[in-house]
Amino acid sequence: MTSNDNGYTWAGRFSEPVSELVKRYTASVSFDQRMWRQDIRGSLAHARMLARQKIISADDLADIERGMQTVAEEIEAGQFQWLLDLEDVHLNIEKRLTTLIGDAGKRLHTGRSRNDQVATDIRLYLRDAIDDILKLIAAFRTALLDLAEKEVATPMPGFTHMQVAQPVTFGHHVLAYFEMFGRDAERYADCRKRTNRLPLGAAALAGTTYPIDRAFVAEQLGFDAVCENSLDAVSDRDFAIEFCAASALLMTHISRLSEELVLWMSPRIGFIRIADRFCTGSSIMPQKKNPDVPELARGKTGRVYGHLTALLTLMKGQPLAYNKDNQEDKEPLFDAVDTVTDTLRIFADMMPSITVRPEAMLAALQQGFATATDLADYLTKKGLPFRDAHEAVGLAVKRAEQLGVDLPQLPLAELQTFSPLVAEDVFAVLTVEGSLAARNHFGGTAPEQVRAAIARARKRILDCS
Numbered sequence: 001m002t003s004n005d006n007g008y009t010w011a012g013r014f015s016e017p018v019s020e021l022v023k024r025y026t027a028s029v030s031f032d033q034r035m036w037r038q039d040i041r042g043s044l045a046h047a048r049m050l051a052r053q054k055i056i057s058a059d060d061l062a063d064i065e066r067g068m069q070t071v072a073e074e075i076e077a078g079q080f081q082w083l084l085d086l087e088d089v090h091l092n093i094e095k096r097l098t099t100l101i102g103d104a105g106k107r108l109h110t111g112r113s114r115n116d117q118v119a120t121d122i123r124l125y126l127r128d129a130i131d132d133i134l135k136l137i138a139a140f141r142t143a144l145l146d147l148a149e150k151e152v153a154t155p156m157p158g159f160t161h162m163q164v165a166q167p168v169t170f171g172h173h174v175l176a177y178f179e180m181f182g183r184d185a186e187r188y189a190d191c192r193k194r195t196n197r198l199p200l201g202a203a204a205l206a207g208t209t210y211p212i213d214r215a216f217v218a219e220q221l222g223f224d225a226v227c228e229n230s231l232d233a234v235s236d237r238d239f240a241i242e243f244c245a246a247s248a249l250l251m252t253h254i255s256r257l258s259e260e261l262v263l264w265m266s267p268r269i270g271f272i273r274i275a276d277r278f279c280t281g282s283s284i285m286p287q288k289k290n291p292d293v294p295e296l297a298r299g300k301t302g303r304v305y306g307h308l309t310a311l312l313t314l315m316k317g318q319p320l321a322y323n324k325d326n327q328e329d330k331e332p333l334f335d336a337v338d339t340v341t342d343t344l345r346i347f348a349d350m351m352p353s354i355t356v357r358p359e360a361m362l363a364a365l366q367q368g369f370a371t372a373t374d375l376a377d378y379l380t381k382k383g384l385p386f387r388d389a390h391e392a393v394g395l396a397v398k399r400a401e402q403l404g405v406d407l408p409q410l411p412l413a414e415l416q417t418f419s420p421l422v423a424e425d426v427f428a429v430l431t432v433e434g435s436l437a438a439r440n441h442f443g444g445t446a447p448e449q450v451r452a453a454i455a456r457a458r459k460r461i462l463d464c465s
């Protein structure tokens with residue numbers, strides 16, 4: 001290795017060492033060491049290609065494979081010494097390899113640059129992360145389905161503008177989230193396609209003078225394709241931005257669900273209970289049981305939005321090709337992966353711990369004239385134009401409000417003062433069960449439909465995982 005006394009592998013043309021501050025400022029090893037597995041995998045694929053193309057000897061390859069095995073064991077065992085002086089994960093591993101095996105280690109970097117190396121590592125890392133996330137989304141969606149199935153016919157008020165609107169079933173409500181997270185899974189799977197392309201071979205930016213075989217490397221690393229343009233290959237971070245965009249949207253859905261859990265858990269509403277292990281108490285108020293997990297998830301949504309903004313901003317001013325700015329891609333990306341992964345894991349665990357309080361949901365339903373639309377529909381079906389029916393029911397609601405009762409509590413004679421079309425059969429329509437059962441079409445809230453939706457969902461979940 002060419003080096004002057006500052007020890008850097010690239011220091012040949014330098015006449016003075018960098019300051020400690022600059023060293024710390026420019027190093028990434030403290031955070032990019034998490035890609036060590038991907039770095040070694042990529043290096044082994046590169047070395048095998050070099051040997052196959054007779055760019056290095058079979059003996060060199062054997063040394064590299066043996067040395068990398070030792071490096072991997074040392075890292076795994078926590079015995080590897082990560083050195084700030086060696087800047088990043090790539091140089092740390094290469095240097096240790098060379099110490100272990102000598103010249104063959106120095107030949108590994110033939111026809112390669114850290115620019116295509118790091119781009120390859122991140123893509124391998126993110127591909128694995130997406131695969132984990134897809135499994136976690138499937139587990140979480142299964143937990144949502146189980147909860148929906150348990151409460152398939154449990155009536156709750158559906159809200160618009162946070163005002164009681166119409167009855168829905170709790171199962172139906174939960175299935176709305178099942179849909180959102182299904183779209184999230186699709187987005188990650190789509191992002192995986194563009195992540196899973198091989199940059200290696202682009203070298204620093206222009207390609208390399210050696211007779212490399214990029215397709216062979218791609219195949220060994222399980223990439224679907226090879227990046228077509230060397231300049232784009234080393235500088236493209238779109239896949240990381242897409243990942244953060246998909247993550248931001250997933251966290252939006254997590255945050256909306258969290259907001260509902262927090263509201264539903266409030267003693268003022270009291271629709272659900274969440275197991276104690278997901279809540280904490282207050283250090284001053286002994287009566288408190290706070291929904292910490294959903295609150296934190298709602299809060300952590302902000303940091304994922306931040307990571308998306310950070311990466312977009314990181315890229316927007318960069319001329320082709322690689323610039324050191326790109327080193328700043330990792331911490332936001334890693335934190336987005338960690339936040340989404342932990343959040344999904346904890347939510348999959350929390351969902352089955354939710355117990356519903358149907359009596360509280362029913363009580364809320366009975367206070368909001370939730371079947372008023374059903375009464376309007378009833379009159380319309382008997383021939384009254386819908387707008388007139390709407391008005392008649394509005395007057396009925398006003399009257400019920402004056403009397404302090406819900407619509408079904410109004411006597412028949414009273415109801416008939418608003419429309420002579422009202423008959424004894426009106427009461428079947430005004431019940432919560434009647435209202436639910438009447439919305440009996442694809443995508444509707446009738447328990448029969450929700451049961452069918454759950455059956456379809458159980459099959460669909462397999463398509464996304």
Ligand code: ARG
Pocket residue numbers: 028032088114115118324326327328
């Ligand atoms: N640590 C660098 C990064 O994360 C690796 C690539 C550095 N390349 C270079 N020419 N300085 O982007």
